[in-house]
Amino acid sequence: MSLLEVENLVVEFQTASGPFRAVNGVSLKVNEGEVLAIVGESGSGKSVSMLAAMGLLPWTAKVTADKLQFNGIDLLGMSSSERRRIVGKDIAMIFQEPIASLNPCFTVGFQIEEVLRLHLGLDKAARRARAIELFELVGIPNPAERLSHFPHQMSGGQCQRVMIAIALSCNPKLLIADEPTTALDVTIQKQILDLLMRLQAEHGMGMIIITHNMGVVAETADRVIVQYKGRKIEEADVLSLFESPKSAYTRALLSALPDNATGDRLPTIAEFLSDDQIFAGAVR
Amino acid sequence: MTPVLEARNLVRDYHIPGSLLKRARIVHAVKGVSFAVDQGKTLAIVGESGCGKSTLARIVTMIDPATSGEMLIDGEKVDIARDGLTSEMRRKVQIVFQNPYGTLNPRKKIGDILSEPLIINTRMKADERRDMAMAMLKKVGLEEKHYGRYPHMFSGGQRQRVAIARALMLNPRLLVLDEPVSALDLSVQAQVLNLLADLQDEFQLTYVFISHDLSVVRYIADDVMVMYYGEAVEYGSREEVFSDPKHSYTKTLFAATPRADVDSIKARLARKAA
Numbered sequence: 178m179s180l181l182e183v184e185n186l187v188v189e190f191q192t193a194s195g196p197f198r199a200v201n202g203v204s205l206k207v208n209e210g211e212v213l214a215i216v217g218e219s220g221s222g223k224s225v226s227m228l229a230a231m232g233l234l235p236w237t238a239k240v241t242a243d244k245l246q247f248n249g250i251d252l253l254g255m256s257s258s259e260r261r262r263i264v265g266k267d268i269a270m271i272f273q274e275p276i277a278s279l280n281p282c283f284t285v286g287f288q289i290e291e292v293l294r295l296h297l298g299l300d301k302a303a304r305r306a307r308a309i310e311l312f313e314l315v316g317i318p319n320p321a322e323r324l325s326h327f328p329h330q331m332s333g334g335q336c337q338r339v340m341i342a343i344a345l346s347c348n349p350k351l352l353i354a355d356e357p358t359t360a361l362d363v364t365i366q367k368q369i370l371d372l373l374m375r376l377q378a379e380h381g382m383g384m385i386i387i388t389h390n391m392g393v394v395a396e397t398a399d400r401v402i403v404q405y406k407g408r409k410i411e412e413a414d415v416l417s418l419f420e421s422p423k424s425a426y427t428r429a430l431l432s433a434l435p436d437n438a439t440g441d442r443l444p445t446i447a448e449f450l451s452d453d454q455i456f457a458g459a460v461r
Numbered sequence: 462m463t464p465v466l467e468a469r470n471l472v473r474d475y476h477i478p479g480s481l482l483k484r485a486r487i488v489h490a491v492k493g494v495s496f497a498v499d500q501g502k503t504l505a506i507v508g509e510s511g512c513g514k515s516t517l518a519r520i521v522t523m524i525d526p527a528t529s530g531e532m533l534i535d536g537e538k539v540d541i542a543r544d545g546l547t548s549e550m551r552r553k554v555q556i557v558f559q560n561p562y563g564t565l566n567p568r569k570k571i572g573d574i575l576s577e578p579l580i581i582n583t584r585m586k587a588d589e590r591r592d593m594a595m596a597m598l599k600k601v602g603l604e605e606k607h608y609g610r611y612p613h614m615f616s617g618g619q620r621q622r623v624a625i626a627r628a629l630m631l632n633p634r635l636l637v638l639d640e641p642v643s644a645l646d647l648s649v650q651a652q653v654l655n656l657l658a659d660l661q662d663e664f665q666l667t668y669v670f671i672s673h674d675l676s677v678v679r680y681i682a683d684d685v686m687v688m689y690y691g692e693a694v695e696y697g698s699r700e701e702v703f704s705d706p707k708h709s710y711t712k713t714l715f716a717a718t719p720r721a722d723v724d725s726i727k728a729r730l731a732r733k734a735a
Contacts, residue, residue: 218646219617333510362509363673367717378733389646392676392719395726416730420723433651434721435680442658443651443680 179206180351180383181230181268184244188222188229188407191237199225199238201407207351210381212374214398214415216388216430222407223387227353231268232260248350266296269344273356275336279328285339286324289346296347311342315372334365338372345376351383358393370396391434395419403427405455426455463536464497465634465667466504466521471495471530473516490516492691493530498684500634501661503668505682505699507675507714513691514671518639521669522556535634548582555628559640561620565612571598571623572608578630593630600663601626602656618649622656629660637669642677654681675718679703687711 188200200222207213217223229240230252245253247268252260272278280288289311290304299307305324312320315338328336337357344352354373358366374397377384386397394401394415401418403411403426411424422428431437432444470493479485491513498504508514519525520532526542533539534553541550555578558564565574575594579585585593595605601622612620621641628636638657642650654677660666672678678685678699685702687695687710694708706712 218648363675364509364713364717366719370719390719391647391721395721396719396729416723416726419721419726430647431721433648435651435654435676436721442655 178249179208180211180248181205181207181385182244182246183226183230184242186226186229186240186242186245188225188234189239191239196239199407200229203402203404203407203409205402205409205412207383207385209350209383210377212377212384212386212397212399214386214388214394214401215404216391216394216401217404218389220406221404223404224355226404227270227355227385227387231264231270231353232257233264233270262296265292266347267349268351268353269347269349270353270355271337271340271344271357273359275333275340275360276328278340279336281328284325284327285331285336286326289324289339289343292343292346307346308342311346312339314345314376315339315342316368317342333361334369337361337365337369341369341372341376345380348380349382351385352377353385353387355387356389357386359388359390366393373397391431403430406452408456410455424455462499464533465500465535466669467497467531467533467536468521469495469531469533471517471520471527471532473513473520473525474528489691491520491527494686494688494691494693495530496684496686496693496696498635498667498669500667501665502683503661503670503681504684504686505670505672505678506686506688507672507678508688509673511690512688514688515639517688518556518637518669518671521635522554522637523550524556551582552631553633554635554637555631555633556637556639557621557624557628557641560644561617561624562644564624565620567612570609570611571603571615574612574623575627575630578627582631594626597626597630600629600660602652616649617645618652621645621649621653625653625656625660629664632664633666635667635669637671639671640673641670643672643674650677657681675714687714 184204186200186203187198189196189198203226215223228234230245232252234240242253245251247263279285286308289308293299293304293307308324309320312323317323317335317338357373358369361369370393386393388394398415400414402409405426410426411422418427422431429444435443471491472493473491475488475490477486477488494517496504506514506517520527523539523541523546531538539550572591572594575597576590579590579593595608598605598607603619603622615623642653645653661668670681682699685697685699686693687708689710695702695706695711702711706715
């Protein structure tokens with residue numbers, strides 16, 4: 178049984194000019210201990226599909242799916258209070274902007290202990306001990322002292338480590354990382370990716386990395402899904418995706434990497450692909 | 462040939478005022494940086510946040526004066542702290558910023574955004590300004606019908622084209638590009654990089670290209686300077702820097718850049734299987 182199973186997910190937003198389909202029939206599966214990367218440009222619906230799975234979209238969004246199961250439990254039909262017991266505990270998420278996703282009014286210690294109190298019901302001393310242990314795990318120096326710091330007193334990389342510590346606090350089965358390193362410098366990006374991959378391997382977590390960076394995909398993923406305008410264009414294991422991409426869109430995306438530039442000019446997608454051509458090879 | 466831009470030992474200090482509990486201190490943002498860029502060439506400045514690359518961009522664009530050191534544009538010494546800034550100097554250097562969502566005034570039409578530098582720095586008549594803005598729109602791959610539209614009607618890539626068009630309105634010699642493509646999608650990034658290359662050929666423009674993305678730098682730069690804590694730790698031609706990095710920080714930077722080629726993926730998968 179797969180950890181997360183999604184079949185034919187559709188997410189629509191009501192707008193002034195009629196419904197807008199952000200995600201259009203995406204199916205995916207993640208197994209335990211597997212790293213799945215979802216790649217796409219902005220507007221491809223890669224974040225929205227994961228937010229839908231976690232039930233984090235606002236009420237204006239209409240989410241339908243043939244199947245939306247986590248560990249065999251139906252996520253779509255459950256009440257929000259039931260879902261809250263799973264989300265944050267068994268499924269955890271890391272967001273793009275580490276500084277924006279922490280509450281500036283509370284210390285990082287309070288924010289990590291809040292999760293431990295709500296989901297695990299630990300007492301005060303146990304919470305503190307666990308928080309220190311988690312900070313050590315993600316490589317924050319002087320963890321005991323750091324607990325009383327506010328987010329603004331820490332750098333972006335340190336804040337992302339705190340976010341990872343919070344996400345890992347209840348030993349989740351599935352970790353969703355939404356552009357975890359986009360806001361960070363390359364050297365910090367390397368540290369955070371190494372940390373995530375180490376923790377993933379140690380805990381045998383299933384992991385979904387959402388990114389637009391092909392380099393990040395190449396460095397982390399086992400399997401890759403390429404999305405464009407809410408649809409799944411291609412799904413392949415990481416090596417065959419880079420070695421022999423099947424869809425024209427993936428080929429175009431890879432050739433637009435400055436690393437792969439052959440002549441003076443970079444090929445661009447709009448120059449030789451229309452939407453119809455891109456969707457022609459779309460998979461379910 | 463005199464270089465378009467020459468910097469000799471540029472230094473910039475920021476004074477952080479003290480308070481009741483804190484002593485005043487000085488931040489050395491740029492610590493003595495020298496470089497030269499010839500006409501039609503691109504110098505890329507690479508470094509992490511806080512390394513002083515944007516401070517350097519502000520000095521080169523004559524927004525901030527340097528604390529000490531000399532800057533020469535077209536062989537002429539520039540010191541805005543002493544002489545102020547003439548519109549003639551302003552016309553020589555223009556800048557394009559990182560975030561095209563933040564740099565275009567949402568309450569102005571594209572045409573007005575493009576005409577504004579002309580109003581401030583030249584005595585052109587309104588119809589001349591309009592003609593020039595129209596022509597520039599076409600040059601950067603937009604259309605005349607976009608003249609009367611507002612920034613929110615454009616995508617990120619199109620906005621960056623507008624920002625580039627605005628920078629070119631005064632026919633500058635030198636264009637400072639402060640992370641011009643890091644906020645853009647991969648395919649749009651490719652379009653904007655192509656546009657920059659075309660414009661450089663057409664107008665013989667000189668670029669100072671600031672970036673933290675080494676793959677973009679490798680593609681666009683002639684010379685590369687790597688900055689670390691306000692110092693230029695590596696400076697040389699693209700081939701020199703990329704094939705034989707000298708400083709340990711440059712090596713760290715190269716090692717940290719994710720590689721998207723098949724061999725590295727194979728190596729990683731092999732490591733994982735072991």
